[in-house]
Amino acid sequence: GAVVSQHPSRVICKSGTSVKIECRSLDFQATTMFWYRQFPKQSLMLMATSNEGSKATYEQGVEKDKFLINHASLTLSTLTVTSAHPEDSSFYICSATTGESSYNEQFFGPGTRLTVL
Amino acid sequence: GNSVTQMEGPVTLSEEAFLTINCTYTATGYPSLFWYVQYPGEGLQLLLKATKADDKGSNKGFEATYRKETTSFHLEKGSVQVSDSAVYFCALSDPNRDDKIIFGKGTRLHILP
Numbered sequence: 001g002a003v004v005s006q007h008p009s010r011v012i013c014k015s016g017t018s019v020k021i022e023c024r025s026l027d028f029q030a031t032t033m034f035w036y037r038q039f040p041k042q043s044l045m046l047m048a049t050s051n052e053g054s055k056a057t058y059e060q061g062v063e064k065d066k067f068l069i070n071h072a073s074l075t076l077s078t079l080t081v082t083s084a085h086p087e088d089s090s091f092y093i094c095s096a097t098t099g100e101s102s103y104n105e106q107f108f109g110p111g112t113r114l115t116v117l
Numbered sequence: 118g119n120s121v122t123q124m125e126g127p128v129t130l131s132e133e134a135f136l137t138i139n140c141t142y143t144a145t146g147y148p149s150l151f152w153y154v155q156y157p158g159e160g161l162q163l164l165l166k167a168t169k170a171d172d173k174g175s176n177k178g179f180e181a182t183y184r185k186e187t188t189s190f191h192l193e194k195g196s197v198q199v200s201d202s203a204v205y206f207c208a209l210s211d212p213n214r215d216d217k218i219i220f221g222k223g224t225r226l227h228i229l230p
Contacts, residue, residue, distance in 0.1 A: 041223075095160075
């Protein structure tokens with residue numbers, strides 16, 4: 001099946017530093033990739049949608065200068081949390097679509113847990 | 118707005134017990150409904166789906182029926198196994214955006230041997 005990986009799986013950083021999270025589609029070309037954020041005991045919240053070669057579309061309330069998304073190829077999207085602060089600590093999940101499903105099934109990565117000290 | 122409400126966990130059952138995880142939704146228009154499962158250390162996987170009223174989605178012994186009159190999509194399994202231990206998310210597709218999925222908070226299921 002369609003496999004999506006994320007790297008790193010866990011990251012701990014100091015306040016004020018920037019952190020990059022990678023999302024890769026391993027065995028397919030992803031027409032669209034999505035970034036979600038999940039707080040403990042909360043649902044996944046869509047942060048942004050990105051298509052290869054174009055600017056990401058951010059959901060309302062998500063700071064695009066804070067969460068930089070680069071979708072440089074059909075198999076790689078990156079999320080950079082700039083000048084991270086403790087309130088940015090969360091579980092970040094990416095997903096990707098192949099464009100082949102009639103209802104655009106999303107395939108999810110295993111997530112990255114970010115802890116900002 | 119569009120939203121999904123599912124029962125809070127954790128839910129703990131013995132092996133071979135009957136499982137129900139309740140899910141209700143609020144949506145304008147006609148969304149598709151999904152159940153996703155997240156096994157420990159893995160990403161979310163689509164478990165089953167239903168795209169219109171009265172459709173029944175099924176997979177791996179799990180079933181859920183799209184009930185428009187009660188706006189529900191309850192997940193059921195007749196006999197659970199230890200390997201079913203995971204977090205289950207009910208979700209709907211935004212009727213106005215094909216690519217947007219709205220998730221419930223998830224229900225953690227523990228199956229005891």
